[in-house]
Amino acid sequence: MPKRRELADLPADIALSRPQILAKAYRDYHRYSLTLQGKDGPVVQERDVLIAGKVVAVIPIDVARQEIMLIRHFRLPAHLANGCGDLVELVAGRFEANETLLEAARRECREEIGIAPEKVVELFNYLSTPGITDEEITIFLAAVDAPKVHEGALTTPDGEQLYIHRVSIASAIGAIDRHAMRGSPIVIGLQWLALNRERVAALLG
Numbered sequence: 001m002p003k004r005r006e007l008a009d010l011p012a013d014i015a016l017s018r019p020q021i022l023a024k025a026y027r028d029y030h031r032y033s034l035t036l037q038g039k040d041g042p043v044v045q046e047r048d049v050l051i052a053g054k055v056v057a058v059i060p061i062d063v064a065r066q067e068i069m070l071i072r073h074f075r076l077p078a079h080l081a082n083g084c085g086d087l088v089e090l091v092a093g094r095f096e097a098n099e100t101l102l103e104a105a106r107r108e109c110r111e112e113i114g115i116a117p118e119k120v121v122e123l124f125n126y127l128s129t130p131g132i133t134d135e136e137i138t139i140f141l142a143a144v145d146a147p148k149v150h151e152g153a154l155t156t157p158d159g160e161q162l163y164i165h166r167v168s169i170a171s172a173i174g175a176i177d178r179h180a181m182r183g184s185p186i187v188i189g190l191q192w193l194a195l196n197r198e199r200v201a202a203l204l205g
Contacts, residue, residue, distance in 0.1 A: 013037040019049075027052050052135035055128075056105045057092040057185040058120070059139065059193060060113060061169065062146035063201045068172050068193075069113045069149050070186070072163035078182070088165065088175070090185045092137075105140040111156045113149050113164055117142035121203050123192060128184055139189050143204040169193065 014037070019030035028051045036043045060069040070088050079085025091112045095104035102120055109117045125138040151166045175181055176190045193200070 022048065050133040050135075052128075052133045053094065054101065055092060055094050055135060055137045055185075056101050056108060057090045057137055057139050057189060058105050058109055058117075058142050059123075059189050060091055060109055060117060060142045060144045060149075061193075061200060061204070062144055063204060065146050066169050067146045067166055068169050069144060069146070070165040070167065070172065071112050071154075072165065073160065075183075082182075084182070087183050088181045088186060089183050090139075090189050091142075092185055101138050102140070105138075105142065109142055109144070111158075112154070112160075112162060113144070114154060115144060115148045117144050119143040119204050126188065137185055139185070139192065141200065141203055169197065 015035040017033040019032055021028060022031050023029040029048065030051055031046065031048050033044070033046050036045060061067070062069075069091070071091060073087055073089050075085050075087050077085075078087055091108050093104065093108040093111070095101050099107065102122065105120050105122075106116060109115065109120075120140050120142045123139045123141055125136055128135045128137055146166055149164060149166050151164050154162045154164055156162060173190055173194045176187060176194070181187060181190075
């Protein structure tokens with residue numbers, strides 16, 4: 001009887017080629033050849049990967065007021081997918097080479113909701129679409145003072161056009177229950193919040 005594997009993501013036994021660059025753009029597109037050790041011997045595959053790297057997403061919360069800060073941002077791929085490209089999202093962005101993920105989370109809060117968080121706690125990470133891209137998203141929880149956040153339109157330092165929503169946690173979770181928001185970071189982040197709402201105050205200390 002074959003040995004049962006641990007129920008967890010594990011390293012694979014593969015031989016991987018150097019990448020062939022298919023396109024260089026905002027995100028590069030690479031092709032790899034690989035040999036994977038299968039149960040009946042080696043399996044040769046060719047796979048194309050969008051190189052996206054690491055991303056931070058932040059759940060900014062005012063615990064005392066039970067409010068959460070969300071942003072609205074136009075996303076062309078969402079528009080192409082279903083016609084609803086004006087997405088409600090968590091604060092999010094890519095980390096830069098000279099900073100840690102925690103520093104990136106703090107910076108994204110300053111840029112996208114206009115204030116620095118009082119405390120930031122790392123929660124978990126996940127792969128957004130592992131069959132297509134190497135993008136890995138780390139979710140953070142952040143303590144903010146809601147009255148310092150100005151609801152409405154905001155232009156970020158790099159020119160993104162956003163809209164800030166300051167809403168109750170209950171209404172945000174209710175929108176997920178109605179399937180009103182479809183971006184993976186906000187769906188996963190708010191599902192975590194719904195399951196762990198009683199722990200938030202202790203986590204933010």
